[in-house]
Amino acid sequence: MAAIDLAGVKKTYPGNVTAIHPLDLNIADGELLVLVGPSGCGKSTLLRMIAGLETVTEGEVMIGGGPVNKREPAERDIAMVFQNYALYPHMSVRGNLEYGLKNRGTPRAEIDARVEEAARILEIGPFLERKPRQLSGGQRQRVAMGRAIVRHPKAFLFDEPLSNLDAKLRGQMRVEIKRLQRSLNTTSVYVTHDQLEAMTLADRVVVMNAGRIEQIGKPTEVYERPASLFVAGFVGSPPMNLFGTDELKTEAGGSLPESIGANTGTIGIRPDAVTLSANGNPAIAVTGTIELIEPVGGESHVYLRLPKTDRVMILVVRGHEGVSLAADLTVHLPVGALHQFDAGTGRRID
Amino acid sequence: MVENRPWLTFFSHAILILGVLAVAFPVYLAFIASTHPQNAFISGLVPLLPGDRMIENYGTMLDAGISTSGAPPLGVMMWNSLVMALSIAIGKIIISILSAFAIVYFRFPFRLLAFWAIFITLMLPVEVRILPTFKVVADLGLLNSYAGLSIPLIASATATFLFRQFFITVPDELTEAARVDGAGPMKFFRDILLPLSRTNIAALFVILFIYGWNQYLWPLLITTDESYYTIVMGIKRMVQVADSQPNWNFVMATVTLAMLPPVLVVILMQRLFVKGLVETEK
Numbered sequence: 001m002a003a004i005d006l007a008g009v010k011k012t013y014p015g016n017v018t019a020i021h022p023l024d025l026n027i028a029d030g031e032l033l034v035l036v037g038p039s040g041c042g043k044s045t046l047l048r049m050i051a052g053l054e055t056v057t058e059g060e061v062m063i064g065g066g067p068v069n070k071r072e073p074a075e076r077d078i079a080m081v082f083q084n085y086a087l088y089p090h091m092s093v094r095g096n097l098e099y100g101l102k103n104r105g106t107p108r109a110e111i112d113a114r115v116e117e118a119a120r121i122l123e124i125g126p127f128l129e130r131k132p133r134q135l136s137g138g139q140r141q142r143v144a145m146g147r148a149i150v151r152h153p154k155a156f157l158f159d160e161p162l163s164n165l166d167a168k169l170r171g172q173m174r175v176e177i178k179r180l181q182r183s184l185n186t187t188s189v190y191v192t193h194d195q196l197e198a199m200t201l202a203d204r205v206v207v208m209n210a211g212r213i214e215q216i217g218k219p220t221e222v223y224e225r226p227a228s229l230f231v232a233g234f235v236g237s238p239p240m241n242l243f244g245t246d247e248l249k250t251e252a253g254g255s256l257p258e259s260i261g262a263n264t265g266t267i268g269i270r271p272d273a274v275t276l277s278a279n280g281n282p283a284i285a286v287t288g289t290i291e292l293i294e295p296v297g298g299e300s301h302v303y304l305r306l307p308k309t310d311r312v313m314i315l316v317v318r319g320h321e322g323v324s325l326a327a328d329l330t331v332h333l334p335v336g337a338l339h340q341f342d343a344g345t346g347r348r349i350d
Numbered sequence: 351m352v353e354n355r356p357w358l359t360f361f362s363h364a365i366l367i368l369g370v371l372a373v374a375f376p377v378y379l380a381f382i383a384s385t386h387p388q389n390a391f392i393s394g395l396v397p398l399l400p401g402d403r404m405i406e407n408y409g410t411m412l413d414a415g416i417s418t419s420g421a422p423p424l425g426v427m428m429w430n431s432l433v434m435a436l437s438i439a440i441g442k443i444i445i446s447i448l449s450a451f452a453i454v455y456f457r458f459p460f461r462l463l464a465f466w467a468i469f470i471t472l473m474l475p476v477e478v479r480i481l482p483t484f485k486v487v488a489d490l491g492l493l494n495s496y497a498g499l500s501i502p503l504i505a506s507a508t509a510t511f512l513f514r515q516f517f518i519t520v521p522d523e524l525t526e527a528a529r530v531d532g533a534g535p536m537k538f539f540r541d542i543l544l545p546l547s548r549t550n551i552a553a554l555f556v557i558l559f560i561y562g563w564n565q566y567l568w569p570l571l572i573t574t575d576e577s578y579y580t581i582v583m584g585i586k587r588m589v590q591v592a593d594s595q596p597n598w599n600f601v602m603a604t605v606t607l608a609m610l611p612p613v614l615v616v617i618l619m620q621r622l623f624v625k626g627l628v629e630t631e632k
Contacts (some may be wrong), residue, residue, distance in 0.1 A: 074532030100531035
């Protein structure tokens, strides 16, 4: 178990393509850190640099305090879980679990004990003698996790481990990974493009975009106080409503509350913060036509077409209360729930 | 197609049976001829039913051979052919799997050049380069030796290419998982790549064994010592007799025996093929 520190780490591919701009990141001992971002944002590259599968162009990767830039993946004492599991197809489950330990010259008795332990934790005991192809997707996923656990590594690295599973199984495995990580208390870095996974699993979330870190913070922090326009748009489902200051001014009837600063270029509001009545709080009122209603169980997502700017606003209402298709609806945007972003940099203004 | 048209069924079966006959009849004829005394062929008609000399004919060939046509006993030639075919098949597989491993998994200077150099030799079969190759083998003193019979035929672009194509389909993540698990390059090759290539190796072995067994021109060229004759060239020598009829009964006995090892290899290896096809690994 160990902390992982990245200092000024940068990755450039031949042809001067920069995949990762110099960044610093400190992952505490025992922490579960999730790297999240759209495809191509560099999150997997960053993970592979920690694993030692990619070279580091500049900067220093440190695991447990010592620099590991020049070390082979095996010497870094990390374990990795791959998206397609990467189980050795010709070895039994037991063979898969043992392989890394054997290569390290672990004594036989120790190997057996660790395999036994991993099989018990992951409940894969009955499959130990089977080949990976005889297992279901979820079972393979467990074996892949088992291969990481038996090593007792300093850190687990997960590269989108759940994206090959169906939605139900993904939910189950997510819970299991979280429970496992808690009980083993091993430093973990988890890469995903699924923000739901990121929010539910993480101790801290790192939102990445185009090779840069947009925000690092607790899941609630990232959701409630997105540091940039990108984070605001990426995190949350349905996504945050984002309007230009002028657009909102037009819709609000020509004036905005004083709290909106001069530099504010974009104003955002979460769909669940939009209310049907002002309840006496200061709010911006806008009126539009209901274009679409998506019932998702306990609540509905309402798509409101705003006539003056022809923009769509999404809001969440409880049940189906008081909304019907094609009707006009006036909604209130509480001033306290507005997010403001700088016109030039796109950073958050408080 | 679940149509039931009697004529179509009849017609397609007739064609299949004709095809089987076209392949099987000459083989049958060869076997029948090997069971008759020599004078059975003088009339010019080949008998269609088995004769009574089977044991004597095969016995003579295995035991003594036909000394008049300069052919050693069959056993020696069979042994030579077997050694040659096995060394070619095994040698080719070892060389090509290692070179494909190098080309796919290592970044070394002129890697692409190396691949294309190997690939281009596909266009140079033994027959094209036979004289320079003969010169090289002769200068190395390898005439009349097993090494001379097999080594020049071992370098193989085809097998290298096939292994390369297979290695490319092995997921990168498997390689990376092995790296994380502490397997160095040769360990990865031995523990992961080799077991995964098992069915490819079996398929190549069949093809290459038959290729080696059927070599004719090369052994003819570099062997002058009877004890290194291979069976395929031996058959030709038996037919070439001066001032008399070839001993067709003995020739056909030899032919029948020469067919056996390749047939055995195909039959035995077929099980591994099927196994490889049923259990799709990866």
